[in-house]
Amino acid sequence: MMIILGFIGYGSMGSMLIDAFLRSGNIKPGEIIVSSRTKSKLDILKEKWIDIHTADSNSEVAQKAKYVFVCVKPLEVTGVLEEIRDSVSSDTNIISIAGAVKIAYIEKLTGAKVTKLIPSLTSEVMEGISLVCHGKTVSREESDYIEMLLNSISKVKLIREEEFDLATELTSCMPGFIASIFEEMVESAFRHTDSLSRTDIEEMVLRTLYGTSRLFIEKNMGFSEMIDRVATKGGITEEGVKALRKGLPDVFDKMFDNTLFKRKLINEKIEQNQVMK
Ligand SMILES: NC(=O)c1ccc[n+]([C@@H]2O[C@H](COP(=O)([O-])OP(=O)(O)OC[C@H]3O[C@@H](n4cnc5c(N)ncnc54)[C@H](OP(=O)(O)O)[C@@H]3O)[C@@H](O)[C@H]2O)c1
Structure with missing residues (x-):
């Protein structure tokens, strides 16, 4: 089975997204690969979804997945991007959930396609709004796929990058x-x-x-x-x-x-x- 989605950071949001996507039925455990700083936390994930792939490094996730969700705290994003920049291709789509980190910055540092996403805890019950903004290099096929996934766990609201601050208060906070x-x-x-x-x-x-x-x-x-x-x-x-x-x-x-x-x-x-x- 081909790996499609990658997750870097298995914390509150990373685990919520993985769980919700799998429960939506639009992706199978064998199509997901995950890495996180504290490796032992991934044991729980493996127990729940036997076929899910866990990686030894963030670079492995970036190398194997087409869509890479970066789910670490905003101040940790640069470190992760520097770590994975040599493993992503120009076809990789990085999906960053750190509101404060700009799309242009991630594009420049990695050369990858970039989507910004602010999820909400309400996706745990498949409700609420996911705020989304795609960078210019994301193709129609890729944006459709990302929005399909997110629409299955929430309602997608496409906004401009400069609108994220207040919109995040209104949805995620x-x-x-x-x-x-x-x-x-x-x-x-x-x-x-x-x-x-x-x-x-x-x-x-x-x-x-x-x-x-x-x-x-x-x-x-x-x-x-x-x-x-x-x-x-x-x-x-x-x-x-x-x-x-x-x-x-x-x-x-x-x-x-x-x-x-x-x-x-x-x-x-x-x-x-x-x-x-
Ligand atoms: N919480 C929300 O409601 C919410 C909503 C929307 C967006 N966000 C955004 O989502 C992002 C994550 O927030 P969160 O609440 O999920 O934080 P969190 O619970 O602290 O999760 C972050 C995870 O990333 C891991 N990590 C840290 N550095 C890493 C590295 N270099 N490589 C791999 N994994 C690493 C951490 O590992 P350890 O287990 O070792 O700490 C932790 O599991 C933030 O940017 C936040 O702004 C959060």
Whole structure:
């Protein structure tokens, strides 16, 4: 069986992607090769998918796979690229999931074709959005194949490279934001009851969140339609919506100010690191 996909870095995202792609049925274990820094972590992978190939080096992955997913932390990307540059051909397609590392930089360092991808933890349940941008040298056939794979574990959203920062907050970071918003809501509800348990409150909120998401997506409901359907004039919901509309804009402006500023600092650090190399 021919090896098609390669993965460098078997951490949180690398393992999530491999598992989701295999569960989608669009790729077989024997068509995947993986390398990672801590070799013992790959034993678990081998136990789960017997036919999957594990490599002794990152270069072996780059040599054998047509599509090479680089799933290491942004500051580790340059080291990996320098290691594999002599093993990739101009036909290799590197798929980098480090948002801060530019497509042009990877192309220049390796001579390979490059796609930038920001996956989301939600692909663990085959949902959410994968942000994708292909470099100019990626062919139609290659971009179609990559998008087919990603569409089977998420919905692909093609964006321009300069749009990645905010788009990443809205997709990849969003599960963390949603969790922290609803964690606060649960705590507040708990402060307002003498009898309901935290578990009861969590179940009510999360099941309703799940149902509400389905109404948005499956019934194509907009935000204002949803509010109109639930908040009748002069009713209880309207009071809650008023309080949210008063308090939340400042909270969300602060959240995006902070995350985008932090992202700018990280991007600068990575660019400095690349210049120094
Ligand atoms: N977490 C998210 O939700 C998320 C979402 C979108 C994008 N990303 C991006 O995805 C990338 C990976 O993040 P992560 O959360 O998966 O990080 P992680 O859990 O730390 O995984 C990184 C993996 O890469 C391995 N590694 C490090 N250096 C290596 C090298 N030189 N050669 C081979 N393997 C090496 C690490 O090995 P060890 O086991 O030895 O540490 C680890 O298994 C980052 O660029 C991040 O920005 C993350």
